[in-house]
Amino acid sequence: MIVVLKSNTPREKTQQLIDEIKSQYSGVACHCNEGTQVTIIGLVGDTSHVDMDSILAHQDIVERVTRVQEPYKMVNRKFHPQNTVITLDNGLQIGGTQVVVMAGPCSVESEEQIIEVATKVKASGAHILRGGAFKPRTSPYAFQGLRAEGVELLLKAKEATGLPIVSEVMSAAQIPLFKDVDIIQVGARNMQNFELLKELGRLKKPILLKRGLSSTIEEWLMSAEYIMAGGNERVILCERGIRTYETFTRNTLDISAVPILKHLTHLPVIVDPSHGTGITWLVEPMAKSSIVAGADGLMIEVHNNPERALSDGAQSLKPETFDGIMTSLRRYAQVEGRTL
Amino acid sequence: MIVVLKSNTPREKTQQLIDEIKSQYSGVACHCNEGTQVTIIGLVGDTSHVDMDSILAHQDIVERVTRVQEPYKMVNRKFHPQNTVITLDNGLQIGGTQVVVMAGPCSVESEEQIIEVATKVKASGAHILRGGAFKPRTSPYAFQGLRAEGVELLLKAKEATGLPIVSEVMSAAQIPLFKDVDIIQVGARNMQNFELLKELGRLKKPILLKRGLSSTIEEWLMSAEYIMAGGNERVILCERGIRTYETFTRNTLDISAVPILKHLTHLPVIVDPSHGTGITWLVEPMAKSSIVAGADGLMIEVHNNPERALSDGAQSLKPETFDGIMTSLRRYAQVEGRTL
Amino acid sequence: MIVVLKSNTPREKTQQLIDEIKSQYSGVACHCNEGTQVTIIGLVGDTSHVDMDSILAHQDIVERVTRVQEPYKMVNRKFHPQNTVITLDNGLQIGGTQVVVMAGPCSVESEEQIIEVATKVKASGAHILRGGAFKPRTSPYAFQGLRAEGVELLLKAKEATGLPIVSEVMSAAQIPLFKDVDIIQVGARNMQNFELLKELGRLKKPILLKRGLSSTIEEWLMSAEYIMAGGNERVILCERGIRTYETFTRNTLDISAVPILKHLTHLPVIVDPSHGTGITWLVEPMAKSSIVAGADGLMIEVHNNPERALSDGAQSLKPETFDGIMTSLRRYAQVEGRTL
C-alpha cells in the first residue's frame, strides 16, 4: 500500500502517522521516501487488514492511498496456487476437468413442473438441477416463489432424478430449510448482504456467489473472502452480467471476468448466460464463449413451458433447445481438453 | 402497458394471449389494434400487478412490451397527490416545511464519542442524530461496528441530548434491537434485500431507504412499494450517489433524483452528500444544491476526530466545519420558503 | 412506432398530430386506438425516417414514444438477409468463411519497426497489417503519431510484405493521404464524428468502424448507417470494449455484441481484444471467445519491442507470443467450420 502525503507535510506529522500505522497493524512495515515535492510512505507486509479509509481520514496530510497488493487473502491465488475443486456428495466435482452444467427453471412452480424439467435436463446431460424457491422480485406484486414448499419440491426432484440441487437463499432465517440442498446460491442483489455472508461462512456447504448487479471484480472477491474468512472454503463464483447503459440485453455479460478470476483466485468460476443476456438466442453463443474463456461450468434456465413460466419465461430455453445446445457445448469442452 | 406482437402472428394466438391476460388480471382490459405490419395490444386499467416478463415469455409471438403506467401504486403521487409528512415522537416533521438535518458519525465508536458528537451537532442545529451500529463493510477485516452495544450507546446519546436517532439495520434478526430507534435505515447494499423490506413493512416505524449503488429511480420506488405494500407507510427516500465510471468521487451524487422523486412520489426525499461524494469539501456545495433542488432533508457525517474515525473518516466533517455549513444552509432553506 | 398520448388529450389534438405525421412522412400510416385511460397511435410503414424527438416535442399531449422497428435500414439484416462480404484488392474476404486477423503495432514508429512487425505477423498468419499513423491521445503531450510519414511507412511495409493495411483517420482533411490504404479505421472517439462519417460515405473504400467508448449497439449501427446512406456499403464493425465502472481492465469487452450484431445486421463484425482489455494475457482467451461467438475477425496489437513502444506497450504482444496465439486460434476457427 502506498500513501502519498500532501506537499509541506511536517516531518513530525509524517512520523506520527507511521507510528500509528505500525502500532495498529503488527506485521506491517513502513518505508518512507521524502521527496522535495512529495513524500511517499510504502506499507509492506500483510496489508490485507489495513483499512485504506482510515489512512485517508488523515485529511490534512494524506493526498492519496493506493493498494499494491490485493485486499483479499484467502481467495487469492497468490497464496493458494492450486485450483479449488469442490466435490458434492454424489462425487461430482466443480472446478476440476469437467465443465459442470446447472440447469432448470427460474422458479419451482409445481411438483410436475420441476420433476419434468429435472428429468429432461438430466437426459440432456445436465449435472445439477437449479430452481428458485425464494425469488427476489423487483415488484412486491410479482410471484415471490413457493418458498419452503419450493425447497421441498426440489428435494423431491432430487430424489426422483439423483441430480444434486442448487437454490437461492434470501436471508439467514431461511438457512435451516436448505439442509439437504447441495449448493446454496447467493443472488446478485445479496452479494453484499454481509450478515448473510457471515452466516454462510459458518456452514460447510458449497456456496454459489453471484456477482452483484454492478460490482467490481474486487468487491466480488471480497464478498467471497467474507465466506472463506468465516471458515467455509467451498465458494463458487458465478458471473451473471453487469449493469451498463446498453438496453438491448438485460445485462452485459462480462466474459472477461472468467479469465480474470481464474488469474486472481483459485475458486471455481461459472457463468449464467440466461440472466447475463435475458435473451434465449444468446444463451448458446455466450455459453460457448464462456467455456472457451475458461469457465468451470454454466447455469442455464430451462422450462418445460416458458410461455407459462411464473418468472423469466423470456429467457428460458425449452428442453429440446437445451438438448441441442448441450451437444454443441460438448465439442467446445473437448477443444479445451475438458469433459462435459 | 403495450404489447407489440411479431408480424405474422396468427389471429388465434393473439386472441389466446388476450384471453390469458384477462383471466389472470381482473380489472385489466385489452384493446387490440391489428396493423398490416404490426399488431399492438394495449392493456388498460390497473396494470401495476401485471408482470411484464410473463407476457414477454410468449417468445414466439411477442416482440416487445412497454409500460405506460408506473409499476408502483402506493408510492405514486398520482394516487396520493399530497406530500407525506412523517412525524417523529418528539413532534419533528419530515417532509413538511422544515429542512431536516441528520448528522453524526459514520460509526458509533464509544460513549464519549457519540455523546460529544451528538451534543455538538445539536448545538449547530441538527435535528436528528445519525450513527452506525451495524456497518456494511466491503472487507471482512474492516471494523464491523459495535453492533448491539452501538445501538445502546446511541440510545444514551438520545437520552443525553433529546435528539431522535437514525441507524442502519442489516438483517431482520436485528430488528428487535431497534425498538427505541426513531428511524431505521436501509443501506444502499440492502435496497433490494426484499426479505428485509418485507419485515420492515410490518413495522410502524419510519424507514429511511437509501438508493442502491446502481439502482434506477423506478427500482428504488419499487423497493419503497415493498415496505408500503406491507403496511408501513412511513418511508423516507435518501439519495446517496450512484456508481459511474468517474473515479474522482466515491459516487456520483444524482441531484436530479430529488425533483424527479418529488414529481413521481409523495414520500419525503433527503440527500446524503457525504457518501454521495466521499470528499469533505464537496459536502457544502452539494448540500446547498440539494436544498435548492427540493430536498426535505440532509444526512451529513460529522466526527469529533475524523483522523481517528473507525470508518469514513475521509468524508466526515469536523464539528466546527459542520457548524459553519449549517449557518450557510439556513439561508438556502429560507430562499426556498422553508426553515432549517 | 407507438405514440402514447396523455390521458384527457382532446380528440381534435390527437387528429392534428396524426395529420401532421402523415403530411410529414409519406409512406407512414397511423392507427389510432382510443382507450378510456390512454390513447395510443401506432405508426406503421417505413418509420426509419420518423424523428422520435419531434413527436415527443408535443409535450402537452404526448406521454411517451417507443420504437417498434429499428431506426436503421441499410445496415438492417431484415432488409438484407445475406452477410455482406467485403473483398480487398488482393482477394482477401472479410465476412466470409475465413476469420481474418489484423495485427501490428499501435503506432507506426519507424520503417524498421513496421517492416519487422509486418514480416513477423505475416509469418504467423496474419492477413492484414494494422498500424496507427494518426493517434488519438488523451494528452496533448503524448506521442501523436508520425502522421503523413506514418502512412508512407505503412505503404512501404505493405509493399515489402504484400499485406493489406488498415489505419485510423482522424479528420476529413486527412482522407487523401489514405488513397492506398486498404481499410480506413474510424476510432472509438470518432464513432459519432458525423461530418467524418459523411465524408467516408462518399468513398468506395472499406471502413472499419469501432464502437464508441460508451455507445449502445443501436447508436453504433446508426453510425454505420451514416456511411451506408452516403453510398459506401463496405462497413466493418469492430467491438473494442465499453466503459464501465470496472477498473481492473481498460474497458469491458462486450463479447455479446458479436452475436447481437450478427443478428441485427449483415455487416462483418470483428473484435479488438487488445484495446478491449488493455492486458496482454487477456488477449488470447478473449480472442478465442470472440471467434466462438461468431466474430469474422480480430484486431490484435503486436510490437517487436513492447517496452519501447511509443503507445499501448502494455497491451501489445511480442511477435512470438502472437505466433503461439495464432496456432491456438486456428483450432477454434476450425470448430466453427471456418479457416484462419
Next chain:
Amino acid sequence: MIVVLKSNTPREKTQQLIDEIKSQYSGVACHCNEGTQVTIIGLVGDTSHVDMDSILAHQDIVERVTRVQEPYKMVNRKFHPQNTVITLDNGLQIGGTQVVVMAGPCSVESEEQIIEVATKVKASGAHILRGGAFKPRTSPYAFQGLRAEGVELLLKAKEATGLPIVSEVMSAAQIPLFKDVDIIQVGARNMQNFELLKELGRLKKPILLKRGLSSTIEEWLMSAEYIMAGGNERVILCERGIRTYETFTRNTLDISAVPILKHLTHLPVIVDPSHGTGITWLVEPMAKSSIVAGADGLMIEVHNNPERALSDGAQSLKPETFDGIMTSLRRYAQVEGRTL
C-alpha cells in the same frame, strides 16, 4: 507518479528503467525505494509530460503506475490560482461575478424563428444567444441543421438584438464560417476529436467545451489542455450530463462536477440543464442547483414553438416559461453574491 515494480525485479532492470525515464524526461527525478516485497520508484518534478502507458509497457517488471500529480498543467488551478475571466467583444464577462445565461433554440430553423427567440430571450435577460447551425444527429435521416445558412441567420439575430452568439462547430473545415460567431461550441461527441481541438487551439476565440457523453473529469480537462496547449487560453467548460443506466432522464446531470472543476481548474464552468435532463420541468430546479453549486453560467434551450422544433422540442422551454425561470434564478444568483 509512482511506479510499483513486481517483486523479484533484478536491481539492474530497475536501474535501467530509471535511467530510461531520466533520459526521456528532463526535469523529472526518480527516487527509488527498495522494499523486501516491493520496490517503488517515485517520479517527482513536472510529470505532466510523462506517458504512464510507456512505463506500464515494461510488462516484465512494472506492476502498477499511479499518478500523484494531475496530468494537465495549463488548465490546472495549482499553477494558475486566479479564475480565468473571458471577456467578449461587447464587454460581457464569463467567469466573473455575473452568472451568464445562454439561451436559444436547439437548431436555427428560419430567420423569423431565430430573431423571435433572440428578441424574447433578450427581453427575459439572457446574455448570449445559442443556436445550432451544424447539428450532430444520431440518425442520418434526422434534420442536420441549416449549416452555413444557419450561421448567417444567427449573425442576423445578433445584429438585430445585439446578443453575442454561441454555436457548435463539427469539423475543422467549418471554422472559417465562424469568424463572426462570438463563442465556438464543441459538442459532447467531439470532446475527444483531437484534430478539431488542435485547430481551435490556434484561434483566439472563446471555445465552449462540452463534457463527453461518458468522459471523466480528468479526460475533459485534458481536452481543454489540448486547446490551451495550442495557444488559446479562452476555454469555457460546460457540464451537460453523463451517460448512466438511468433511463428516466436523457442523461444524468452531474452537478458535483461544478465544484470539482472550480477546485481543479481556473476556467469558467457552465451547465446545460436542458441536455443534461432532456425534460423541460427539470430545467428550473437543475438550473437553480447549478448556480448554488458555483456555476458561472447556464445554457438553456428555448424555442418559440417547441412542438414544431426540428430538434429537441421535448426539452425546449417556451419563452414565457423561460422568462419565469429567469426571475427565479436571479434570486439564487443574489444569494451567491452574484448578478444575473
